[in-house]
Amino acid sequence: MKKQLKVWYDKEGDFLELNFGPPKKGIFRPLGNECFERIDENNNVIGHAIFNFTKRFEKNPELELPVQIGL
Numbered sequence: 001m002k003k004q005l006k007v008w009y010d011k012e013g014d015f016l017e018l019n020f021g022p023p024k025k026g027i028f029r030p031l032g033n034e035c036f037e038r039i040d041e042n043n044n045v046i047g048h049a050i051f052n053f054t055k056r057f058e059k060n061p062e063l064e065l066p067v068q069i070g071l
Helices: none
Strands: 005-010 015-020 027-032 035-039 045-051
Touching: none
Parallel strands: none
Antiparallel strands: 005 015, 015 045, 027 035, 035 045
16 A cells, blocks of 8 residues: 655644655654654554754765664
């Protein structure tokens, strides 16, 4: 089954959110380093969120995040 990837970025809040598939209710579970995965009521990952997204590039132009995404 193909899932749609939706990307949303809030420049003012410096917040990046990735959502898989159609909108669903869910909660954020911390992964560390201001990164979160969003899970539904069945514990399925339905997205990821990263706070202070662009600030991560100030010291290093490469970005390493503690997430795995299978598309």
